[in-house]
Amino acid sequence: AYSEKVMDHFANPRNVGEIPDADGIGEVGNSKCGDIMKMYIKVKDNTIVDVKFKTFGCGAAIATSSMATELIKGKSIDEALKLTNKAVMEALDGLPPVKVHCSVLAEQAIKAALADYYKRN
Amino acid sequence: AYSEKVMDHFANPRNVGEIPDADGIGEVGNSKCGDIMKMYIKVKDNTIVDVKFKTFGCGAAIATSSMATELIKGKSIDEALKLTNKAVMEALDGLPPVKVHCSVLAEQAIKAALADYYKRN
Numbered sequence: 005a006y007s008e009k010v011m012d013h014f015a016n017p018r019n020v021g022e023i024p025d026a027d028g029i030g031e032v033g034n035s036k037c038g039d040i041m042k043m044y045i046k047v048k049d050n051t052i053v054d055v056k057f058k059t060f061g062c063g064a065a066i067a068t069s070s071m072a073t074e075l076i077k078g079k080s081i082d083e084a085l086k087l088t089n090k091a092v093m094e095a096l097d098g099l100p101p102v103k104v105h106c107s108v109l110a111e112q113a114i115k116a117a118l119a120d121y122y123k124r125n
Numbered sequence: 126a127y128s129e130k131v132m133d134h135f136a137n138p139r140n141v142g143e144i145p146d147a148d149g150i151g152e153v154g155n156s157k158c159g160d161i162m163k164m165y166i167k168v169k170d171n172t173i174v175d176v177k178f179k180t181f182g183c184g185a186a187i188a189t190s191s192m193a194t195e196l197i198k199g200k201s202i203d204e205a206l207k208l209t210n211k212a213v214m215e216a217l218d219g220l221p222p223v224k225v226h227c228s229v230l231a232e233q234a235i236k237a238a239l240a241d242y243y244k245r246n
């Protein structure tokens with residue numbers, strides 16, 4: 005039921021962890037399943053030079069966050085703000101309909117981390 | 126928010142995998158989050174000599190399944206049938222209320238695997 009890319013990012017998630025001296029931290033919760041996602045970003049010259057995430061969420065949440073962090077790493081803040089969960093799902097070759105709500109966590113966490121960055125600066 | 130035991134079973138889940146020559150296989154789905162759990166049991170002389178599980182579910186589902194498999198391994202079928210998700214949660218020192226629905230997966234999967242075993246014999 006899951007694409008090869010989803011299984012790969014679930015089994016070997018990229019950018020898992022924390023950034024102690026992060027420039028922005030976003031924490032969001034999923035009202036449907038109760039899962040929480042925390043995203044850390046490091047910004048230099050308007051570019052996201054590092055990003056890490058932590059979640060207790062399901063495999064779909066882990067895979068979408070892993071892919072989402074890959075997609076925004078090295079990008080400008082403006083580009084990162086434009087990332088949608090639809091784009092992340094496409095990059096993963098899709099998700100089963102029942103798991104689409106899990107992919108929302110990653111997009112929301114990135115936006116929350118960027119909002120936190122703006123608030124600090 | 127999570128107990129040390131939950132974090133331990135999430136980070137180092139016991140009995141993850143498949144049993145190729147299983148005597149019973151149970152597959153259940155969680156209508157609330159769409160997650161799926163698959164449980165394999167090996168039975169000898171009415172005793173559960175081996176049990177393994179696979180899930181794409183969240184950390185709470187992984188931790189409860191890990192603990193549940195530990196609790197039924199080496200037990201009789203009758204004892205395993207009596208295992209409730211309440212007992213599993215207690216063994217884990219509790220779960221946040223929003224994650225209680227995840228713990229149901231493990232109990233249901235064990236019962237489904239045992240039902241499959243009875244059906245075959």
Ligand code: FES
Pocket residue numbers: 037038039062155158159160182183184185186226227230
């Ligand atoms: S949120 Fe689906 S099993 Fe926990």
